[in-house]
Amino acid sequence: MEDHNRFDVCVIGGGLMGSAVALGLVRSGARVLMVDKISRLQTASKGNFGLVWSQSKGSGNRDYSRFSEKAVLDFTDFALWLEEESGIDIELRLGAGLILCIGDRELAARTESIKKFHHEAELHGERHPSIMVNQQEVQKLVGKTALGEEVSGGSFSSVDGDVNPLLLLKAMRRIFIKLGGVFLGGCLVNGIKRRNRSYHLETSSGKIVAAKIVLAAGFGNIPLIGMMGEKLPLIVQKGQLLVTERVKPFLSLPFSCLRQTGCGSVIIGYTQENTGFETGTTVSAAVQLAQRAVRIFPGLRHIRVVRSWASLRIMTEDDLPIYDEINGYPGCYVLATHSCVTLASLHMSLLPSWILGGKRPDIIRKFKLERFNV
Ligand SMILES: Cc1cc2nc3c(=O)[nH]c(=O)nc-3n(C[C@H](O)[C@H](O)[C@H](O)COP(=O)(O)OP(=O)(O)OC[C@H]3O[C@@H](n4cnc5c(N)ncnc54)[C@H](O)[C@@H]3O)c2cc1C
Numbered sequence: 001m002e003d004h005n006r007f008d009v010c011v012i013g014g015g016l017m018g019s020a021v022a023l024g025l026v027r028s029g030a031r032v033l034m035v036d037k038i039s040r041l042q043t044a045s046k047g048n049f050g051l052v053w054s055q056s057k058g059s060g061n062r063d064y065s066r067f068s069e070k071a072v073l074d075f076t077d078f079a080l081w082l083e084e085e086s087g088i089d090i091e092l093r094l095g096a097g098l099i100l101c102i103g104d105r106e107l108a109a110r111t112e113s114i115k116k117f118h119h120e121a122e123l124h125g126e127r128h129p130s131i132m133v134n135q136q137e138v139q140k141l142v143g144k145t146a147l148g149e150e151v152s153g154g155s156f157s158s159v160d161g162d163v164n165p166l167l168l169l170k171a172m173r174r175i176f177i178k179l180g181g182v183f184l185g186g187c188l189v190n191g192i193k194r195r196n197r198s199y200h201l202e203t204s205s206g207k208i209v210a211a212k213i214v215l216a217a218g219f220g221n222i223p224l225i226g227m228m229g230e231k232l233p234l235i236v237q238k239g240q241l242l243v244t245e246r247v248k249p250f251l252s253l254p255f256s257c258l259r260q261t262g263c264g265s266v267i268i269g270y271t272q273e274n275t276g277f278e279t280g281t282t283v284s285a286a287v288q289l290a291q292r293a294v295r296i297f298p299g300l301r302h303i304r305v306v307r308s309w310a311s312l313r314i315m316t317e318d319d320l321p322i323y324d325e326i327n328g329y330p331g332c333y334v335l336a337t338h339s340c341v342t343l344a345s346l347h348m349s350l351l352p353s354w355i356l357g358g359k360r361p362d363i364i365r366k367f368k369l370e371r372f373n374v
Helices: 016-027 062-086 103-123 135-142 165-178 218-226 283-296 298-302 344-349 351-355
Strands: 006-012 032-036 097-102 130-134 151-157 182-185 189-195 198-203 206-215 234-244 258-260 266-268 305-316 322-325 332-336
Touching: 006 016, 006 198, 016 032, 016 165, 016 206, 016 332, 016 344, 016 351, 032 206, 062 103, 062 165, 062 344, 097 103, 097 135, 097 283, 103 130, 103 151, 130 135, 135 151, 165 182, 165 344, 206 218, 218 234, 218 305, 218 332, 234 283, 266 283, 283 298, 283 305, 332 351, 344 351
Parallel strands: 006 032, 006 206, 032 182, 206 332
Antiparallel strands: 097 151, 130 151, 189 198, 198 206, 234 266, 234 305, 258 266, 322 332
């Protein structure tokens, strides 16, 4: 192996996880190679809803709630830096986000859930940043746009928001390259060996040698970690979305199930289906999504849907992130979680110093693989 193919770190996977971490690593001065088996993404990093969201994260697990809240609070500075360095406006809106309820039953369930979040935060002397709002308050938030009669209220967060996830990814990748990172698209990693304190990767583009490796390959982490005799407890969950034609701005804050993008389209989300690794869309799911959207904003009944797609959420068995160094493989890290849009700020700022040999950040101390070895 020639020296020019040696890197401090090779990040496997160029989605939202890999790109955020690779960017943080290169910003810390490391020589970083990021590889992805496809050059044009078709994964969760491309098919997601774009929320920067904490109000519903970590019920029963204050560590994860706190982690999500910090990610959202750090997002403004992160976005400012990304925009300055990349020249790309990533369309971030923070400061208002709503989980909307239809009917009394949904409202009661949401009220209970928010009560629980508040209670769990109070037990740690902290505050959960969302409150319940009634139908009139939701109407005030959305201004003139008429709400459907069945809308009963919702939970409102004064920190959550949304972003254009495609532009977020593009900005992170652009700066990564600008700062000296190397990106190799169309490069499938299909073998990992540890020799002489380095990792030797067999790939479709030839051999790669790196002192450390980061497995940030979404579901691709399952076979990769299997090469080291470990199992990764990931669960597949399909989410289907709809996108409408562009319309005049009518909604200035994102709902968890409906938001208007910077170019005027309305994104309507999303299903939660357990149908394995298939990503087909169905008419029945599209109908269900469209009907709910019209119950929220009856005016949407006249708007045309132009596209629908589905992609796969990378969930862990307990819905919490996995950030770990693999047992017996020093310098080999596995990263896997849902919500990589929201968590991008922390993935870039927190994980790199740990990967480069620093202390494991306290805030992620519980997100280890060993919790599944019962
Ligand atoms: C419908 C839906 C809605 C969502 N909405 C939100 C939201 O609103 N907010 C939020 O925060 N999150 C949301 N998410 C979650 C978010 O999209 C994911 O957390 C994120 O995209 C995961 O990124 P990743 O980089 O870990 O994985 P991926 O996007 O799967 O990227 C992994 C990459 O690794 C590459 N790869 C795999 N194996 C190999 C290999 N052997 N060699 C080389 N490359 C390899 C793949 O080609 C891929 O590009 C949503 C997800 C879905 C599906």
